[in-house]
Amino acid sequence: MDEQATSPRPDDRCPDITVDDILDQDSKPVPPEVRDDEWRDLGTDAVAAERYTGDAFFEAERTKMWPNVWQFAAREEEMPEPGDHVVYNNVGRSYILVRQENGSIRAFHNVCLHRGRKLRLESGHASELQCPFHGFTWNNDGSLKQIPCQWDFQHLEERDMNLPELRVGRWAGFIFVTESDAAPELADFLAPLPDKFARWRLEECYTALWVGKVIKANWKAVSEAFMEAWHSVVTHPQILPYTGDANTRYSIWGDHANLALTPFGMPSPHLRDEKLSEEEIMEAFDQTSGRSASAGGRKLAKGKTARQSMAEANREQFLEALGYDSSDATDSEMLDAFTYNVFPNMAPWGGFAPNIVYRWRPWPDQHATLMEVRILGRKPKNGDMPEAAEMRFLEEHEPWATVEEWGALGGVFDQDMENLPYVQEGLIASPNNRVELGKYQESRIRHFHQTMDKYIAGELP
Structure with a gap:
């Protein structure tokens, strides 16, 4: 077409x-x-x-479309305080959005890098992201905090254990995420809506x-x-x-x-x-x-x-x-x-x-x-x-x-x-x-x- x-x-x-x-x-x-x-x-x-x-066709959507678009994942008022987080699931993917101490928002794949369990099942508040299975723990900025029995994981480089991160975009109280590094900036993706919605605040x-x-x-x-x-x-x-x-x-x-x-x-x-x-x-x-x-x-x-x-x-x-x-x-x-x-x-x-x-x-x-x-x-x-x-x-x-x-x-x-x-x-x-x-x-x-x-x-x- x-x-x-x-x-x-x-x-x-x-x-x-x-x-x-x-x-x-x-x-x-x-x-x-x-x-x-x-x-x-x-x-x-x-x-x-x-x-x-x-x-x-559903598989083509899942692999070729969904990872490459900006998706509306949350509203700002859902996560007003540092440590507040929102879990967003779609087509087999799970993401966790976390409010940072400076008011920014970061988003990560909601997957433990040890054995793959989801870190969070529901939205809420937490001072850290700890896997309920074995206790691998990350800070709310996605950096690795603790590996239980660290002596058994000497083969892991700490820098490779940070939670994989997604891009985050914010507009008019809406929070978007995308897996794609090639996707345009959110304002360009949404154009001309940011200009049209400005007066409606x-x-x-x-x-x-x-x-x-x-x-x-x-x-x-x-x-x-x-x-x-x-x-x-x-x-x-x-x-x-x-x-x-x-x-x-x-x-x-x-x-x-x-x-x-x-x-x-x-x-x-x-x-x-x-x-x-x-x-x-x-x-x-x-x-x-x-x-x-x-x-x-x-x-x-x-x-x-x-x-x-x-x-x-x-x-x-x-x-x-x-x-x-x-x-x-x-x-x-x-x-x-x-x-x-x-x-x-x-x-x-x-x-x-x-x-x-x-x-x-x-x-x-x-x-x-x-x-x-x-x-x-x-x-x-x-x-x-x-x-x-x-x-x-x-x-x-x-x-x-x-x-x-x-x-x-x-x-x-x-x-x-x-x-x-x-x-x-x-x-x-x-x-x-x-x-x-x-x-x-x-x-x-x-x-x-x-x-x-x-x-x-x-x-x-």
């Missing part, structure tokens, strides 16, 4: 109104970071179904809620369910009164970053004949959205649209109540779904409202995925950073709606997850080994696969 030159979006799109038209009507001027946009025509080639099901945020569940589908199929919005008309009909699903603007940058910007506070183009009132739009948002500050307790402001009223409610609760100036926070940044993707398995939302962060990992192979959803809350401006919530692991029988803290959002996730095991079963049974994608609305999925192909072919990093 070859990338094509940058080109205009298709003219035969569903909506009568564009995202720029919506932004033009907002109550505050929209900054260039939100207006800035880029899309590429990536063609219309089908994707092979075996990419989601085959052992050979996610480093001021903390993990307020964190939920994970194993989904019986390939990690790519699960992540792709969050790369396009047009499934909402069938999968999420309850959100259509306030979601411009088919108005979504898709943007693509470089190899590793893309965006679906879905406007809220306006009806779906699929409901254009229903003539919903502004009051009906606002009521639906309050009752079925996970991003509403008013929770049904606020009326439509006089002379304002539902979108403007809802943005004002969010501005007051999510910024002003915490001591932040909201004067330049636009309606779009307080409401809309800025669903960015960072290749290969992370999706941080932009904007000023509580930010959602998705992460997907094979669990343990190509037929299942650990899907994680974090909600980032903003700390009080003059307060300390709250402790990070620990991940709540949902068992197979527990729906996402079990998590009462995120209100209606859990029901939306349940609707998505209900599809995915059947997607996997269908891919396994595919009679023609083809997955057909829309040229525009599913262009982010095609972008993802084209980047994957570059890693497997050795073209990246």
Whole structure:
């Protein structure tokens, strides 16, 4: 699948109104970071179904892609003090990230260099890294501290016994690791996201809620369910009164970053004949959205649209109540779904409202995925950073709606997850080994696969 030159979006799109038209009507001027946009025509080639099901492709991912990319491994607030550490596992690898005395973070392969046992099974705090098997011990900087019965290991050079180290990158409160010495610097890998996210200051945020569940589908199929919005008309009909699903603007940058910007506070183009009132739009948002500050307790402001009223409610609760100036926070940044993707398995939302962060990992192979959803809350401006919530692991029988803290959002996730095991079963049974994608609305999925192909072919990093 070859990338094509940058080109205009298709003219035969569903909506009568564009995202720029919506932004033009907002109550505050929209900054260039939100207006800035880029899309590429990536063609219309089908994707092979075996990419989601085959052992050979999964092995190519494991050996040629995963070791060479930057992976989101932790948030800063998970490990605030020296000696705090986070264990991150993925596709058979295990890493341990450790906060150093000077505040920096180092990452090591979580493997004892004696007999191979994992040094740590869980995140936590330790003054040293000691293997529970025989007691080989390392300092938190990875240097060797002690070998029990040292007399029996005279053949080992101390310098060769330091824990193998990974590169660490930090951005907006997120901590990344990579095994690759050839990978670009993290800022270059993420570009242009650091510039776009700067005004949203996610480093001021903390993990307020964190939920994970194993989904019986390939990690790519699960992540792709969050790369396009047009499934909402069938999968999420309850959100259509306030979601411009088919108005979504898709943007693509470089190899590793893309965006679906879905406007809220306006009806779906699929409901254009229903003539919903502004009051009906606002009521639906309050009752079925996970991003509403008013929770049904606020009326439509006089002379304002539902979108403007809802943005004002969010501005007051999510910024002003915490001591932040909201004067330049636009309606779009307080409401809309800025669903960015960072290749290969992370999706941080932009904007000023509580930010959602998705992460997907094979669990343990190509037929299942650990899907994680974090909600980032903003700390009080003059307060300390709250402790990070620990991940709540949902068992197979527990729906996402079990998590009462995120209100209606859990029901939306349940609707998505209900599809995915059947997607996997269908891919396994595919009679023609083809997955057909829309040229525009599913262009982010095609972008993802084209980047994957570059890693497997050795073209990246």
